[in-house]
Amino acid sequence: MRIPWPRPRSLAGQLFAVQAVLIAVVVAGCALFSYLNAREQAEDAAARQAMAVARSVADSPSVRAAALAPDPSAVLQPYALGVVRDADVDFVTIMNPQGIRWTHPDPSQIGRHFVGNTAPALRGESFTETYTGTLGPSVRAVTPIEDDDKRIVGLVSAGIKVEAISERVRGQLTVLIGVAGGALLGAVGTYVINARLRRHTHGMNAAELSRMHDYHQAALHAVREGLLLLDGQYRVALINDGGRELLGVTGEVVGSSVAELGLPAPLTGALLASEPRVDEVHLTADRVVAVNTSPVTGGERRGTIVTLRDVTELQSLMGELDSERGFTQALRSQAHEAANRLHTVVSLIELGRAEEAVEFATAELELAQALTDQVVAAVAEPVLAALLLGKTAQANERGVELVVSEDSCLDDGVLPPDLPARDLVTILGNLIDNAVDAAQGSVRARVTVTAYAAGSELVLGVADTGPGVDPAHAGLVFQRGFSTKPSDPAGRGRGLGLALVRQAVQRHGGELSVAEAVGGGAEFEVRLPLARGTDTGPASAGVTGALDDVR
16 A cells, blocks of 8 residues: 655745744743743742841841740740731741741641751851751741850741742743744744735745736737736726727726726627627727627636737728629629620621621620719729729629719819728728618619718718618617628628728718618718818718618
């Protein structure tokens, strides 16, 4: 059978054990030394006290006179008892030179022979000794009583019992043991507190904790991703520089509730949720962030760890990718239609109808060129013109007619440098896509786009012939996650398009509104400030908008 050996203690534990043993040995040694020293001092003090009392009694004139009287006991016994009471000794025995007692605390011992040494006193010497007499072991002093002629007429013995001396020493020893016990208890308490602290600090000492704190601070502020720690009451316990930047918060926020940070309602709800969130996309004032939350539990909810990742560029690229995918599908459809038309022209030529073939081909070219000329004439800005041409083909593929209103007039060079084309693509592209979704399937499905500069504002509008926006939802359609359409089959969710539009508009200090279109459906209006005043279109033209993916 294998005997399990105890695991070796840590170096700190071994040092504490050695210290505890040393303290115990030192305290025990000090206690023993103090006891012996105190006992010796107590015996010396008792001997001096007994000697002083004995000499005082022997030098008393009344005692000398009584020693020469016919009945010394009658006078000396009450006197001796009074001295015992007043001088704090256990006995005072007065006797004749032969050792016959005249006084004794026990009256029955009067007249009997004194138990102890008297020889030195008979020689005129005073001495002390420890002797066991009728009252038990005692420290006693014996001194002679001399008359005026220096003759010894009696002896006096005063003493204190050893038991009384031991009682005095025990009182001092009790105090010493109490102090020693307090020291040991303090050492044990220190060990218990140290063990508890190390358990809570996972065995790290002060230097390791300090070093870990330095690493923690360096790593916390070095990562680009946002990190937010919430306590059990959903108050901010820690936030790094990346988290401040992504959430757009400034000042001291540690200790503040999440609801007090001024974040958008959907993002606040995600941070306050008790269940974990994984790569959930939310919008802040000027960014798109992916939020991950993980609760911290240890028998009870202790808080939440939140990580934030900036996906603004990724969302923009995904939008552009979706547009390119739509353009690709439109080109594929156009290629298919072009092949059909080419086959028609070839067939007409084979049938000997060359004039009809030329007329058919010319008509198709004129139709395509007319559409291009219409868009370019209304919107000369190249990025928007290319976007409108691509969206027109894409809408046509889905059975929706996309037209540019007669009020549109936007020259090239109107847009200022601080208004990037990517944001215009995000705004107008999402509005058109949502409008096509809304108009598809309706009678005479149409999407009307308006773009012009009025004074110091750029006005963009998209209108559709869809079912329109419920007035009760007019204030909710711009919130992230709000949608009345089913989830995307690809699992990307809904309710992000108009939220991105609103974010881009607010980033440039513009305005976004929704209203009911004149011919039914919905119209959205976007107004963006320009760096310089320009007027290339009607200042009060009706601007329309499209319904986003909330329907």
